[in-house]
Amino acid sequence: MDLKLKVWRQSGPDEAGGFVAYDAKEISPDMSFLEMLDVVNERILEEGGDPIAFDHDCREGICGSCGMMIDGVPHGPKSMTTVCQLHMRSFRDGDQLTLEPWRASSFPVLKDLYVDRTPFDRIIAAGGYISVRTGSADEANAEPIRKKDADAAFDAAACIGCGACVAACPNASAMLFTSAKVAHLAHLPQGQTERYTRVLDMVETHDTEGFGNCTNHGACQNACPKGISVDYIAQLNRDLFRATVTTAADPVGS
Amino acid sequence: MRRVVNLYRSSVGKKILMALSGLILFGFIVGHMTGNLKVLQGCEPAVAGDHAAGLSVASQTCAIDTYAEFLREVGYPAVPHGAALWGFRVLLLGAIGVHASAAFQLWSRARAARTQGYGTSKDISFTYASRTMRWGGVILLLYVFYHIAHFTTGQAHSDFIAGGVYHNYVVGFQSPLILLVYLVANAALCLHLFHGLWSATQTLGANHPKYNHLRRPVATLLSLVIFVGFMTPPVLVFAGVIS
Ligand code: SF4
Ligand code: FES
Numbered sequence: 001m002d003l004k005l006k007v008w009r010q011s012g013p014d015e016a017g018g019f020v021a022y023d024a025k026e027i028s029p030d031m032s033f034l035e036m037l038d039v040v041n042e043r044i045l046e047e048g049g050d051p052i053a054f055d056h057d058c059r060e061g062i063c064g065s066c067g068m069m070i071d072g073v074p075h076g077p078k079s080m081t082t083v084c085q086l087h088m089r090s091f092r093d094g095d096q097l098t099l100e101p102w103r104a105s106s107f108p109v110l111k112d113l114y115v116d117r118t119p120f121d122r123i124i125a126a127g128g129y130i131s132v133r134t135g136s137a138d139e140a141n142a143e144p145i146r147k148k149d150a151d152a153a154f155d156a157a158a159c160i161g162c163g164a165c166v167a168a169c170p171n172a173s174a175m176l177f178t179s180a181k182v183a184h185l186a187h188l189p190q191g192q193t194e195r196y197t198r199v200l201d202m203v204e205t206h207d208t209e210g211f212g213n214c215t216n217h218g219a220c221q222n223a224c225p226k227g228i229s230v231d232y233i234a235q236l237n238r239d240l241f242r243a244t245v246t247t248a249a250d251p252v253g254s
Numbered sequence: 255m256r257r258v259v260n261l262y263r264s265s266v267g268k269k270i271l272m273a274l275s276g277l278i279l280f281g282f283i284v285g286h287m288t289g290n291l292k293v294l295q296g297c298e299p300a301v302a303g304d305h306a307a308g309l310s311v312a313s314q315t316c317a318i319d320t321y322a323e324f325l326r327e328v329g330y331p332a333v334p335h336g337a338a339l340w341g342f343r344v345l346l347l348g349a350i351g352v353h354a355s356a357a358f359q360l361w362s363r364a365r366a367a368r369t370q371g372y373g374t375s376k377d378i379s380f381t382y383a384s385r386t387m388r389w390g391g392v393i394l395l396l397y398v399f400y401h402i403a404h405f406t407t408g409q410a411h412s413d414f415i416a417g418g419v420y421h422n423y424v425v426g427f428q429s430p431l432i433l434l435v436y437l438v439a440n441a442a443l444c445l446h447l448f449h450g451l452w453s454a455t456q457t458l459g460a461n462h463p464k465y466n467h468l469r470r471p472v473a474t475l476l477s478l479v480i481f482v483g484f485m486t487p488p489v490l491v492f493a494g495v496i497s
Contacts, residue, residue, distance in 0.1 A: 008373070019373060072376035098374040105369050168378055170385065171364035173265070200257070203264055212367030213265030213360050215387065216453040218380030231461055237266055238459025244261040
């Protein structure tokens, strides 16, 4: 199949960028979207050009490195699918596609389709940890966890930190990501010690990193390749409120 | 206390203020709509047998006029005439102020969070309504100014009689243009509530796996009840059923 691409090219964080048209010719429908870009890049290299930069690592939908806007939708048209797991059979011969990086002031473009997502790392660092006894590991079954809680924690933990939620959000808010990280630990007994300080610290970091605020559009949930639900945002709001008006987040003995 | 200040400063705190002030305003809307339905009860002629057209207000007692008078007298004699009404107006004004200023702050935050927009973007929000909240809110605010000048203070009314609520109402809605204005405003209100009511449960963390699936239908139902409740009497006036 042959496609026409309109790709955002930007040589560096402080350079001006713009769209450049490329032909993607003789593409196999069995290729992944990133393999298609690899082919386009090979040809650009053959002609002595600068290949299109995009972030990727595992190419099996678990690391969260990849991601770009395809025709205005994060990770492209297929729901619950990262762009590395998206195959060219999802498109038709002759399609014209616009490829853009995530757009958020907190995610500056490093090059072309490649953005800097380190603000996510700082949100995690603000509260994504638990207090455990070091040394020999606990017996795995010593602490029973209700199936319901284990499932809720697991669903939240499925977040791969790709940033599609921010890209899709009309407010460029990272609340879905933050709520997944907060809820993941809030559902487990191991996460209780820091439960309320965690939510305060992570939301504060979310805000100081310059992400927008959630106004419940729900675009994030629809964009998320891991199906993280906005119910986790409601849960974050509840925990944040509780942390504010009760002594739950106070240090012991104060 | 420091945490409360932080919550206010945080993006979530602004949303909580948005939700709480919105709920106050929703409470008012429900009361206002129920009050308006008193128009359907019509009037009793004060002088027996006097059914002629063009009655002066004094010669008949209308259910809604009595109701409006009652609103002015709520709490009397414990509080002076009209004091409770004014207290309530101040509360509403406060709620609108909080709602609008939180909206403005959230809007400017969101603007700063994405300075460079997309070349191509597709709206994948849950509903269309959520994308109309900001402009819809501005439209509603402008409408409220007009509405007060029309039915409360009377400058925008062609034949305004102070205290003659029924008269003002019926005369007002005989014009197709005015009916249209109210139709558009109420449709905007309906859309605003449809997202706002659902959104408030989300913001206040009032969600539970058992009831989550009910939130959308309940928000839809409530916003439709408000729309139908507000629009029924004017349409009946326009159709000549109420005169
Ligand atoms: S919540 Fe979903 S869209 Fe957002 S970072 Fe995590 S996996 Fe990606
Ligand atoms: S490259 Fe790892 S998720 Fe796509």
